[in-house]
Amino acid sequence: MSAVATETTGSRVTSALGSFVKARETGILLALVLIVVVTTAKNPNFLFSNDGFRDLLLTPSILLLVAVGQAIVIITRNVDLSVGSTLGLTAYLTGRLFIDVPGIPIIVVFVAGVVFGGFLGLINGALVAFARVPALVITLGTLYAYRGINVLWTGSDRINASDMPKPFLALGTQSILFIPVLTIIAVVVLIAAGWYMRNQRGGRELYAIGSDPDAANLYGLNVTRRVLVAFVVCGALAGLAGVLYAARYGTVNSQAGSGFELEAVGAAVIGGVAIFGGSGTVWGAAIGAYLLFTINRALPILGVQDFWQRAVVGVLIIGAIVLDRLLAQRQSRKLVEARDPE
Amino acid sequence: MTTTATTPDAPALELRTISKAFGAVVALSSASLTLRRGSIHALVGENGAGKSTIVKIIAGLYQRDTGDFDLDGESVNFTSTAQSKAAGIAVIYQEPTLFPDLSVTENIFMGRQPTLSLGRIDRKLMRSQALGLFARLGVRIDPDRPTQGLSIADQQIIEIAKAISLDATVLVMDEPTAALSGVEVDRLFAVARSLRDEGRALLFISHRFDEVFDLCDTVTVMRDGEYIDTSPIADTTVDEIVRRMVGRDVTTLFPKQDAVIGDEVLQVSGLTEAGVFHDVSFGVRSGEIVALAGLVGAGRSEIARAIFGVDPYSSGTVSIGGARVPKRNPAAAMRLGLALVPEDRRKQGLVLESSVARNTTMAIRRSLTRFGLLFSPAENRAAREWASRLEVKSAALDTEVGTLSGGNQQKVVLAKWLATNPRVLIVDEPTRGIDVGTKAEVHRLLSRLAGQGMAILMISSELPEVLGMADRVLVVREGRITAEIDRADATAESVMFAATHQEVVA
Numbered sequence: 001m002s003a004v005a006t007e008t009t010g011s012r013v014t015s016a017l018g019s020f021v022k023a024r025e026t027g028i029l030l031a032l033v034l035i036v037v038v039t040t041a042k043n044p045n046f047l048f049s050n051d052g053f054r055d056l057l058l059t060p061s062i063l064l065l066v067a068v069g070q071a072i073v074i075i076t077r078n079v080d081l082s083v084g085s086t087l088g089l090t091a092y093l094t095g096r097l098f099i100d101v102p103g104i105p106i107i108v109v110f111v112a113g114v115v116f117g118g119f120l121g122l123i124n125g126a127l128v129a130f131a132r133v134p135a136l137v138i139t140l141g142t143l144y145a146y147r148g149i150n151v152l153w154t155g156s157d158r159i160n161a162s163d164m165p166k167p168f169l170a171l172g173t174q175s176i177l178f179i180p181v182l183t184i185i186a187v188v189v190l191i192a193a194g195w196y197m198r199n200q201r202g203g204r205e206l207y208a209i210g211s212d213p214d215a216a217n218l219y220g221l222n223v224t225r226r227v228l229v230a231f232v233v234c235g236a237l238a239g240l241a242g243v244l245y246a247a248r249y250g251t252v253n254s255q256a257g258s259g260f261e262l263e264a265v266g267a268a269v270i271g272g273v274a275i276f277g278g279s280g281t282v283w284g285a286a287i288g289a290y291l292l293f294t295i296n297r298a299l300p301i302l303g304v305q306d307f308w309q310r311a312v313v314g315v316l317i318i319g320a321i322v323l324d325r326l327l328a329q330r331q332s333r334k335l336v337e338a339r340d341p342e
Numbered sequence: 343m344t345t346t347a348t349t350p351d352a353p354a355l356e357l358r359t360i361s362k363a364f365g366a367v368v369a370l371s372s373a374s375l376t377l378r379r380g381s382i383h384a385l386v387g388e389n390g391a392g393k394s395t396i397v398k399i400i401a402g403l404y405q406r407d408t409g410d411f412d413l414d415g416e417s418v419n420f421t422s423t424a425q426s427k428a429a430g431i432a433v434i435y436q437e438p439t440l441f442p443d444l445s446v447t448e449n450i451f452m453g454r455q456p457t458l459s460l461g462r463i464d465r466k467l468m469r470s471q472a473l474g475l476f477a478r479l480g481v482r483i484d485p486d487r488p489t490q491g492l493s494i495a496d497q498q499i500i501e502i503a504k505a506i507s508l509d510a511t512v513l514v515m516d517e518p519t520a521a522l523s524g525v526e527v528d529r530l531f532a533v534a535r536s537l538r539d540e541g542r543a544l545l546f547i548s549h550r551f552d553e554v555f556d557l558c559d560t561v562t563v564m565r566d567g568e569y570i571d572t573s574p575i576a577d578t579t580v581d582e583i584v585r586r587m588v589g590r591d592v593t594t595l596f597p598k599q600d601a602v603i604g605d606e607v608l609q610v611s612g613l614t615e616a617g618v619f620h621d622v623s624f625g626v627r628s629g630e631i632v633a634l635a636g637l638v639g640a641g642r643s644e645i646a647r648a649i650f651g652v653d654p655y656s657s658g659t660v661s662i663g664g665a666r667v668p669k670r671n672p673a674a675a676m677r678l679g680l681a682l683v684p685e686d687r688r689k690q691g692l693v694l695e696s697s698v699a700r701n702t703t704m705a706i707r708r709s710l711t712r713f714g715l716l717f718s719p720a721e722n723r724a725a726r727e728w729a730s731r732l733e734v735k736s737a738a739l740d741t742e743v744g745t746l747s748g749g750n751q752q753k754v755v756l757a758k759w760l761a762t763n764p765r766v767l768i769v770d771e772p773t774r775g776i777d778v779g780t781k782a783e784v785h786r787l788l789s790r791l792a793g794q795g796m797a798i799l800m801i802s803s804e805l806p807e808v809l810g811m812a813d814r815v816l817v818v819r820e821g822r823i824t825a826e827i828d829r830a831d832a833t834a835e836s837v838m839f840a841a842t843h844q845e846v847v848a
Binding site for chain 2: 199200201204205207208210211212214215216217218219220221222274278279331332
């Protein structure tokens with residue numbers, strides 16, 4: 001093969017790939033916009049009423065935080081199924097702190113939630129990194145274990161809005177310049193995570209580890225530590241989401257956050273994060289989170305029956321994976337044929 | 343002359359009487375190697391002599407069991423690849439180890455990207471450095487494309503760029519030229535010489551003697567995990583090196599008895615799969631052993647797998663005794679009398695956790711069943727017969743296969759396939775990683791099978807094995823058969839030449 005041929009086919013493929021990656025995220029963003037537009041056309045209140053606009057931004061914000069953490073873990077070719085349980089535990093912890101420590105500063109509660117979530121993530125990460133058991137199995141175990149602890153701790157008890165201070169609850173509903181506070185927090189986290197994953201060595205190494213763990217070892221990357229950190233971050237974000245969950249909904253029982261793990265994985269996958277790691281962005285996962293929740297709210301307005309709503313989400317997830325697979329296959333076939341002499 | 347630590351004369355890297363065992367398998371028994379600055383040192387030996395194990399010990403991937411490992415006169419104990427890297431050792435492995443999803447530039451600088459304030463990666467600088475490295479290497483690779491889909495040669499170049507950017511004092515290249523064309527090899531050698539002139543120590547592992555003599559100044563020979571000899575290239579010859587490598591008389595070790603060559607049993611014509619192999623046509627007669635020779639990665643195993651129906655092919659035909667073997671249908675291939683003993687017996691040939699009996703009868707399950715049920719006595723009876731015929735040395739039939747030695751494992755795989763009573767037997771690297779005694783047994787067995795009229799297609803990377811066993815040698819280079827050499831004309835040189843040179847016409 002001549003060097004010149006390498007260059008031209010190379011750059012063509014790269015530019016095609018570059019636009020494809022962009023298309024992957026712009027694609028779902030367009031889908032999101034389309035749903036909002038169509039639904040608004042049918043019922044203008046969906047967007048243009050005060051509550052409509054707020055709900056559109058507010059509802060997916062908590063899932064966004066969890067999905068960003070999940071995306072970081074999936075990029076390393078792992079998965080964290082315990083995030084829903086982590087969210088539940090920290091949400092209950094939040095309520096308990098307000099009840100048991102009267103007058104506790106709100107910021108301390110936030111820190112406690114994040115640290116506790118990070119600690120639960122550390123347990124996951126340590127088990128995955130040192131026991132060398134697949135993350136799927138470990139976090140399936142901790143999903144039940146954390147929830148079990150939650151049930152044991154909560155019992156039939158329930159945190160009510162009246163147990164928590166007004167300024168804290170206001171965080172869950174208030175807006176600054178029409179943008180809900182919750183959404184601002186989520187977007188700040190998203191920007192920080194997106195920046196880290198793109199511009200820091202640590203972030204790039206997470207991609208490298210997910211792309212080929214064996215090669216990462218040969219490169220001398222500290223795979224164990226990086227994976228551990230990914231799980232801690234994922235847990236900490238689920239912890240933050242737990243605190244915000246308490247603020248947003250006001251009531252927390254022992255089942256808070258059940259099923260969030262699957263929504264988070266779904267959001268990441270729909271957003272183009274490859275389930276086998278190495279590619280995708282937290283931005284995609286964030287848009288995926290918005291798409292998931294917005295569809296759920298739009299379908300009833302569009303007159304789709306309850307039963308079909310979950311099925312639509314399922315189709316979306318399978319469609320996203322099949323699309324990725326097809327595109328990847330076509331891509332690799334093209335790349336191979338490009339270098340083949342015949 | 344005495345050399346003390348950190349004098350300029352101290353070798354850049356020195357290994358003394360290193361040993362390393364994996365369970366019962368001894369990879370290195372007593373290996374020694376001394377690399378000096380400003381020198382390109384060749385390490386040669388047959389497949390399985392322990393060269394790759396040495397590389398992995400130098401890289402910090404394996405830890406030695408016994409022996410000394412000095413770097414610049416100081417004893418070192420690497421427990422990770424990061425440590426050896428930090429000590430100035432760069433290793434280019436046989437198989438490129440890149441991240442397929444990441445860009446070429448990121449692959450070169452992963453883990454040590456240039457950064458701006460706040461630890462932000464300086465992408466511009468990184469990219470221009472990558473371009474600088476490629477300019478120095480005289481290649482043009484798009485630094486922004488993902489490495490997925492790059493040719494092996496280009497991937498190898500990226501590995502080299504990576505090693506250069508590390509500014510390593512010791513550079514180890516484990517068969518870097520195996521997949522490169524002539525021009526690419528010249529380019530690589532020019533770079534290697536300039537690195538040598540900068541005072542670095544290079545270790546070059548290769549099976550191609552012309553390259554060793556062209557590039558290196560010193561050569562160390564290894565055999566069966568042991569150090570044999572080190573000598574300046576100028577004072578030695580290819581013949582001498584080969585004699586030291588083999589250490590025994592080639593012809594007596596691999597005896598193929600003459601057999602009656604009958605009709606053509608296996609016919610392969612025009613087999614093609616884009617990017618893997620092209621227009622592969624040949625036949626194998628009954629009583630004949632045909633060897634597929636060539637370098638690792640030339641596409642030999644892929645051809646075998648396609649014939650057996652494990653891998654797809656886009657055009658061409660395979661038939662046995664005139665009957666077409668359908669594509670992608672190993673079960674049908676087996677019914678037609680085809681058997682494939684795969685390359686990687688631990689992963690593809692055996693169920694390691696299962697017993698010798700289970701493994702031996704794996705391929706004939708169906709014929710052993712009564713009313714659709716499989717009873718142990720029937721299984722054991724069949725297994726016992728084959729185990730004794732092949733002299734499998736195991737305590738009992740219910741011994742886990744994983745606990746057997748490599749040679750005995752290979753016998754179990756052979757027994758499994760011979761139990762199907764095949765007309766055509768394809769064996770892929772039949773003696774890789776097994777001891778010399780068992781090797782001879784396997785060769786005797788193959789020879790006997792041919793004598794009984796079986797058609798045998800043997801893939802082997804060991805030249806002496808190819809030359810000793812085969813009635814005919816087909817040389818595969820980059821997915822094409824580049825030469826067909828009769829037993830009488832086959833020599834190490836003719837086979838190696840066809841395996842490495844483009845311009846040979848069959």
